[in-house]
């Protein structure tokens with residue numbers, strides 16, 4: 296079964312919605328106009344309940360099926376990126392310095408299309424919770440929604456999301472069980488020694504020597520502590536110290552980023568960093584403090600839910616159920632920490648990549664995405 300007929304019939308409206316959203320991008324938690332547009336469409340669709348103001352500008356809508364049953368969550372993100380658009384499209388961003396370069400305009404449109412179909416047909420037993428979140432790109436709107444209790448409040452048992460993927464044919468699907476996107480931990484190491492005259496090093500505690508030793512030693516976590524069959528990236532990206540050729544500075548700062556897929560690997564790497572920093576500081580007679588700036592956790596697909604979602608997707612378009620994972624990150628990780636579910640990619644064809652000024656979501660892909668969400672709901676909540 297390809298695209299659902301009724302959803303194919305919504306193509307002109309969905310294209311207009313998507314292009315309106317594309318032309319009016321909003322950033323972070325401030326997705327108020329987008330949320331108002333979403334609410335307007337949900338009202339027109341005839342959903343049963345609309346809840347606004349979650350995580351500032353998020354929206355949750357409920358659609359009840361013909362029979363009672365469990366609740367599943369379908370999530371779309373609404374925010375854009377702080378960059379200038381260079382697509383030359385007629386529907387290009389009307390706001391300088393803002394652009395829907397990650398396809399969230401398409402994600403929102405797909406879920407609105409599915410909502411329209413599901414509210415009309417209601418061929419399922421249970422409730423579909425449509426989750427429209429702000430601040431996926433930065434700020435963790437999904438994390439805030441989970442912290443606010445969105446899963447318990449609406450009794451959501453399972454969650455699913457789609458993300459556009461340039462390079463995959465339009466409307467095709469790809470996912471993978473287990474970790475699909477990485478955890479991000481940025482770090483900062485503050486080294487404090489004792490400054491002094493460069494000609495009298497014996498009277499100093501040189502933080503630069505300690506910083507250099509530390510950069511080298513940290514790499515042994517990747518080469519000697521990590522299971523070589525699992526992914527770990529530890530990149531030192533900044534080293535700052537000193538201001539004169541003849542002065543040993545008192546302090547140095549080392550910064551970088553840690554990327555992992557598995558929670559155990561992340562915990563191991565963080566614990567080893569603490570130990571390596573402590574030991575290196577001791578060896579060089581300096582003090583060193585480590586600060587993690589926690590980003591998103593790994594996005595981990597539940598194997599059973601991923602197999603189920605991939606089977607649904609395969610009924611709509613060619614689907615790769617064991618595709619590549621990558622070292623990017625995604626706020627949906629928090630929802631997958633709270634509930635089992637699956638994150639899938641939907642092909643955008645041979646286009647520039649996401650976060651590229653030339654990227655534009657393919658309107659045809661939205662029909663496949665909406666069909667996926669609608670079919671997933673009917674299959675996850677079958678009528679008795």
Ligand SMILES: [Zn+2]
Pocket residue numbers: 397432649650
């Ligand atoms: Zn993005």
Ligand SMILES: [Zn+2]
Pocket residue numbers: 397398399431458
């Ligand atoms: Zn995105």
